[in-house]
Amino acid sequence: MERKILLLAGSAGGFSVILNILKALERPIQIPVIVIVHRNPKYASSIEDTLSKALLQKIKTADDKEAIADGTIYFAPAGYHLLIEPDYSFSLDISEPVQYSRPSIDVTFESAAEVYKENCTAILFSGANQDGAEGLLMIKKYGGSTFVQDPLDAEVPIMPKAAIELNAQDKILTIAEIKDYIMQLT
Amino acid sequence: MVELSNKIAAMITFEELEEIIDIIKNLHGYDVSGYTRSSLKRRVTRIMELNKLDLVELKSKLINQPGFSTYLLQEITVNVTEMFRDPEFYKALKNDVFPYLATYPHIKLWSAGCSTGEEVYSLAILLKEAGLYQRSFIYGTDINTKVLEKAKRGIYSLAKVKDYSENFIKTDPKSSLSEYYTAMYNAATINNSLKKNVLFSQHSLVSDRVFNEFQLITCRNVLIYFDTNLQEKVLDLFYNSLCHLGFLCLGSKESLINYKNAAKFKVVNKKHNIYQKIG
Numbered sequence: 427m428e429r430k431i432l433l434l435a436g437s438a439g440g441f442s443v444i445l446n447i448l449k450a451l452e453r454p455i456q457i458p459v460i461v462i463v464h465r466n467p468k469y470a471s472s473i474e475d476t477l478s479k480a481l482l483q484k485i486k487t488a489d490d491k492e493a494i495a496d497g498t499i500y501f502a503p504a505g506y507h508l509l510i511e512p513d514y515s516f517s518l519d520i521s522e523p524v525q526y527s528r529p530s531i532d533v534t535f536e537s538a539a540e541v542y543k544e545n546c547t548a549i550l551f552s553g554a555n556q557d558g559a560e561g562l563l564m565i566k567k568y569g570g571s572t573f574v575q576d577p578l579d580a581e582v583p584i585m586p587k588a589a590i591e592l593n594a595q596d597k598i599l600t601i602a603e604i605k606d607y608i609m610q611l612t
Numbered sequence: 613m614v615e616l617s618n619k620i621a622a623m624i625t626f627e628e629l630e631e632i633i634d635i636i637k638n639l640h641g642y643d644v645s646g647y648t649r650s651s652l653k654r655r656v657t658r659i660m661e662l663n664k665l666d667l668v669e670l671k672s673k674l675i676n677q678p679g680f681s682t683y684l685l686q687e688i689t690v691n692v693t694e695m696f697r698d699p700e701f702y703k704a705l706k707n708d709v710f711p712y713l714a715t716y717p718h719i720k721l722w723s724a725g726c727s728t729g730e731e732v733y734s735l736a737i738l739l740k741e742a743g744l745y746q747r748s749f750i751y752g753t754d755i756n757t758k759v760l761e762k763a764k765r766g767i768y769s770l771a772k773v774k775d776y777s778e779n780f781i782k783t784d785p786k787s788s789l790s791e792y793y794t795a796m797y798n799a800a801t802i803n804n805s806l807k808k809n810v811l812f813s814q815h816s817l818v819s820d821r822v823f824n825e826f827q828l829i830t831c832r833n834v835l836i837y838f839d840t841n842l843q844e845k846v847l848d849l850f851y852n853s854l855c856h857l858g859f860l861c862l863g864s865k866e867s868l869i870n871y872k873n874a875a876k877f878k879v880v881n882k883k884h885n886i887y888q889k890i891g
Contacts, residue, residue, distance in 0.1 A: 490836050490865050491843070506836075506865060509650035512626050517648040518836045518865050521655075521690040537650040540625060564623075 429514055430457040431494070431542045432611065433565075435531040435558050436551030437464035439581025443551050445477065447605055448499065453612035454483035458494045460538070462502040462531045464557070474501050490518045502529035509537040525557035535561025539568040546570035549604060550595075553585025563594035573607070576600050624660070628667055629653050635674050640681040643818050644688070646842030655688040662687075686758045690837060695730040695773070695789075697832070698864055699782035701884040702738055706783065708880050709859050710742050712888075713827055719748040722826045722853065724817060725834035726752035729763025730776075733792075735830070736806040741786050745809060751824065753815035763812045766802035768793075773800040817846045822853045829854060833863035840870060847871050851889065860887045 432455065434444050441463045448461075478485040481499070488500040488508050493515045500516070502508035507519040508529050524530035531550070535558060538546050548565050550558045552575055566572045574595045577583035589595055599607065624632075626649055633652075636642050644652065660670055673680045696702050713719050719739075723732045732752035739745040754760050773793060780789040793800040815823065817834070829850050835843050850860055851873055860868075860877065862885040868874040876891030 491840050491870070503865060509648070509654070511648060511650050517650060519651045519654070519690065520833045520836070520863075521651075521692050533654070537654070541650075 428545050429494075429542065430545040431510075431538060431547070432457055432459045432608070433462065433535060433538055433546065433548040434459060434551070435462040435535070435548070435553075436575075437527070437553035437555065437557070437582075437585060440551030440553045440575070440585065441465070443575070443581075443601060445473075447601075447608060448477070449480055450605065451482065451609065451612055454497055455499070455608065455611050456496060457611060458496055459499040460488070460502065460508070460534065461499060462508065462529050462534050464527050464529070464531075464553070465504050488516045488518075490516065492516050502534060504529070507533040509533065510541045512541055514541065525555055527555070527557045531558035532561035536564045539564040539570060542568075542570065544569035544571075547573075549573045549575070549599075549607075550586055550589050551575045552580035552582050554582045555584060556588035558585055559588040559592050559594055562589045563592045566594055566596065572596050573599050573604065575604065624653065624657060624667055626653065629656060632656060632671065632674070635671060636681055636684070639675060640685075642681065642685055644685075646818060646839050646845075647688075647837055648839055651690075651837055652688060655690070656684075659684060659687050686756050689727075689754075689756050689759075690833075691727040691756065691759050693727045693730045693833075694779070695734045695768075695776035696779035696783060697731070697734075698884070699779045701832075701861070701864070701886075702734065702783045704881045704884045704886060705861065706738055706742060708886060709828065710738075710744065712857070712859070713748075714742070714744060716827055717747060719744060719828070720824060720826045721748060721750045721828045721830070722824070723750060723752045724815070724829060724831040724850070726754050726760075726763060726812070727756070728759045728768075729766060729812065730768070731830065731832065732763065732810055732812070733766060733802050733806055736810060737780075737785075737789070737792050738783070740792075740806070745806075748809055750810045751826075752810065752812045754812075755814065755816045755818070757814050760812045760814060764807075766807060767799050768802075770795055770798050770800045817849065818842065822849065824853065825855050826853055826858055827855055828859045828861070830861040831863075832861060833866070835862065835866045844871065847873070851876065854889045856889060858889050860889065861885065862887075 485499040487503045509517045562572045572595050574586040574589045577586045579600050739748045777789040877887040878890045880886040880888050
């Protein structure tokens with residue numbers, strides 16, 4: 427069976443939308459999900475802990491060299507880039523921030539693109555910089571499915587707009603449409 | 613139309629990366645086959661972007677241009693570091709480990725993968741504050757000789773050092789970081805007294821062996837760039853380089869969880885991944 431992956435990413439205004447969608451799920455998502463959000467390592471949160479109580483499925487911070495498992499939601503750790511290895515495991519990287527961000531969405535998207543090819547789906551949400559746009563384009567180039575949150579719908583439209591400028595998306599979706607899309611993966 | 617960025621022009625596949633790894637190994641004797649592929653691919657792609665090379669040109673330079681492989685090797689290692697990165701770790705070191713170290717007449721420490729030296733000088737300052745520096749000796753090693761030159765000079769950007777001061781304050785120090793460097797224009801030069809008991813030298817965690825016996829080894833945010841096999845091999849090297857009851861300090865996302873000899877270590881501080889060799 428081909429391995430699949432769903433990537434959800436955003437920064438300002440995107441994190442809460444992602445959390446609300448995950449919290450509203452009535453059944454677990456079958457395939458692995460990776461959430462990449464910009465957050466300050468100084469306040470490295472216990473959001474995973476809080477969320478795991480509210481959710482029906484396993485949710486955790488991605489560990490170095492951890493094998494990616496179905497039915498699990500992984501968060502990129504604060505302060506590290508999260509990469510995906512060809513053997514479907516994670517590796518961490520603490521090199522320079524990309525687009526002023528570590529974790530950077532571009533970094534995870536770009537590494538997922540070749541590993542998962544057409545089985546990679548990525549959704550880019552609201553955010554305050556251009557991180558994620560080039561990575562999304564890379565996923566599209568490798569045959570994956572790419573979506574961006576409608577900038578009109580986004581609290582901070584810079585991030586989805588940057589992706590649209592590169593024509594990195596297959597489709598622009600409203601929050602409601604994104605919810606429906608994710609729901610059918612459960 | 614979509615305009616393809618530099619990044620996408622410089623794209624290589626994992627298969628092409630293997631060819632580059634082979635060339636570096638066969639022609640130049642550097643073995644990076646134990647490095648994590650996705651990270652290595654990013655670094656190689658970045659070098660291609662910087663030098664505006666496609667894959668054919670990169671391979672040609674590796675084969676024909678003297679010195680290019682050394683340049684490539686220097687650029688693919690990650691050299692991002694700072695003084696007192698993770699101040700809570702340094703606090704734990706001071707509180708949980710230094711009391712043990714104080715019982716030794718001579719303390720040998722090894723900072724493995726020390727890059728430009730910030731961690732080595734952080735250790736030196738911490739030891740000085742604890743009154744242990746006079747009987748300590750710190751070895752800082754890295755595979756990259758270029759960063760070691762910078763480490764030896766001990767000159768850092770003043771703006772960065774001011775950020776490091778904030779880290780330092782969080783370790784509950786006795787003094788201010790400014791007591792340990794001299795500021796001139798935009799540069800901060802580490803005091804000579806901190807360089808006295810420090811030696812920087814080249815050492816490859818991939819191919820070099822035990823070179824001394826240590827009371828403490830720090831290797832933080834290096835193992836994440838290695839695959840599990842190489843991680844195991846390097847942890848063996850550390851195990852064999854530690855004295856009985858010596859300490860091993862790993863990065864905040866690195867642990868001994870998957871190490872076959874984990875039972876030969878006691879967890880001293882779980883949150884900050886500080887271990888003590890007991891077996």
